[in-house]
Amino acid sequence: MTIWHRLHDLVCGEGRQCMPGEADAPLSAALRQEEYEALRLSIGLRLIACLVIAVLLTIELHWPLVLNYYGYIAALAASGYVQLVVRRPALKQPWMDWAFPLVDMGILVAGIVLPNPLDPNPLPPPMHLGFDTVLDLVLFVVLAGLGQSARVMLFSTLAAVLAWAAGTLYVVSQPGVTFHSFTDNLIDITTPERLAYLLDPWNVRVGEFIPRLVLIGLIGMILTVGVLRSRHLIARQLEAERARRNLSRHFSPHIAETLAQMDDPLGQVKQLEAVVLFADLVSFTQLADDLSPQQTVALLRDVHQRLARAVAEHRGTLDKYLGDGIMASFGTPEPGPRDASAALLSARCMLREIEALNQQRKLLRQSPLTLAIGLHYGPLTLGNIGDESRVEYALIGETVNVAHRLEQMTRALGTPICVSQAFVDKLAEETRGDLTCLRDLVALQPQAIRGLRDHMVIWIQQRAAPFASDSGAPEAAPTIH
Incomplete structure (x- = not known):
């Protein structure tokens, strides 16, 4: 020395x-x-x-x-x-x-x-x-x-x-x-x-x-x-x-700032209401079977980059990557005045990003990608889980599970977006009842959600469905048995 x-x-x-x-x-x-x-x-x-x-x-x-x-x-x-x-x-x-x-x-x-x-x-x-x-x-x-x-x-x-x-x-x-x-x-x-x-x-x-x-x-x-x-x-x-x-x-900038200011390794637990978004590629496992490991990782990086950009541009929080999908939230760690509106705009931006990617893949004669999105609004618990040596900032609550179930239901319903009535109610509150932004979505009769005791009214976007009237009133809700 x-x-x-x-x-x-x-x-x-x-x-x-x-x-x-x-x-x-x-x-x-x-x-x-x-x-x-x-x-x-x-x-x-x-x-x-x-x-x-x-x-x-x-x-x-x-x-x-x-x-x-x-x-x-x-x-x-x-x-x-x-x-x-x-x-x-x-x-x-x-x-x-x-x-x-x-x-x-x-x-x-x-x-x-x-x-x-x-x-x-x-x-x-x-x-x-x-x-x-x-x-x-x-x-x-x-x-x-x-x-x-x-x-x-x-x-x-x-x-x-x-x-x-x-x-x-x-x-x-x-x-x-x-x-x-x-x-x-x-x-x-x-x-x-x-x-x-x-x-x-x-x-x-x-x-x-x-x-x-x-x-x-x-x-x-x-x-x-x-x-x-x-x-x-x-x-x-x-x-x-x-x-x-x-x-x-590793975390959204909002979460990173919150974690950086924590003196306690595990931090404080916070409860609030926010929007949770799940987005996932449909049948990606089958698609990956025809790709090399390098091609699979490159494709996932491209998709993740596009989805993350759609979240960041609308002031959302990217909570985690889930293989071929993501989990994001809007209104964390602090609620905002238009969290539901931002989440819907982010979801539509994600679909446009995947469509733009599909145009590139079409030129290369590659199979198109299909994105499924689920949105739900409700109470959440935010906090670090783990121990003092390793922690993970997590969103916990039924809202997370419901948003994930809605994203999974898009396959059976044949829709790219599935949102809950609670989310629509929050959107109506933010827009003072103006639901023009949902004119390409239709409400379904109450559906059974796995893990929930009660049925729930959900709204879906039909891929080829015509828009609703200019008044913004949704079309008659079809019955799904």
Whole structure:
């Protein structure tokens, strides 16, 4: 385990699983993009800081002494622009993480310690290290912390420490400059001697040099820890978003959102009234006997995609795939104002999708597909079933069974759609009694439904039956014995 990983474990406390590796390309790419967006913010603030520093220097130094420092400020601004160009996610290379901090800190320290060629009366070199000039380095270290990269933050800190140390050694190497501190106890030194030492313009005090390096290092390390925490939280957020997307592949988006917000593994049980839809291909088993396994799976994927799209376009919830069919609900996990209308539109859309598929199959001289659909409205119980290690979000209740029975009855009744009277009543409630949308359906006398004690009035769509009158009144219900 490297020092870098140990530092991450110490700060984040949850191991390195939130630090994406090369195998986790999408998460790594997302983090690189986030780093670049943060870099843009950092460079923007750098330009503002450079402008402010230029204004302050102009007020303090006047013309023409300030021209020397305009060059350093322009160099820092140019370095920021170059970083925006070359540190894009697609172009960035590892060497950039340490090269640019060295360049930036080098420019800063050079502007601080090098003599101003336009100054006819230069100050002693050690005085360049005063006037709180070290804060300029601290400012750029803080700006590096906005880049959301702990490595860049750490390299910027090391670059600031090395650049300040190099600049101090350069000053010490100038003629007439001394570099020493008190060797005696301060109690034994008189006040005049102490003042003479502190005010000596040609002496670089060890007692100031080392604490400044330590200060830069401490500020940089604290910011590095902060960036690590921030990066850790970003990684967890991206992981949660990816988990939510993966969850939506197994559940409808509505259900996935509900599951993602659950703190309890089994969640709460909910009771409501909704529409349940079953759709299934008729005689698909016989059709599959003439197909290879690859052809069978390809056909099922095509059918499932079409049926799922019909559900999603009408804000339904795809609850599960059932071999060659699906189970969907409308009004879960929260009821809507037009759940029955949406379910009927979805059912008709499914039939159009299968008809479009049959047109393609006809050109290939393949057998047509027949879709059977059952719809029922009634009370449901929603909740997770299973245990804490594996759960399944399920719809439970007699409504589910009735919808399934209606779908199965379409074979004997010779109809693609079979709906219950309860569904029609709900549709009438939503449309304020306007049942024009059911003009191609007819009501049958009460039928026996397997599993139910009482008979039920059902409505069916006759494949070749003429539409009802424009008034929307259904035709006389035929008797089915």
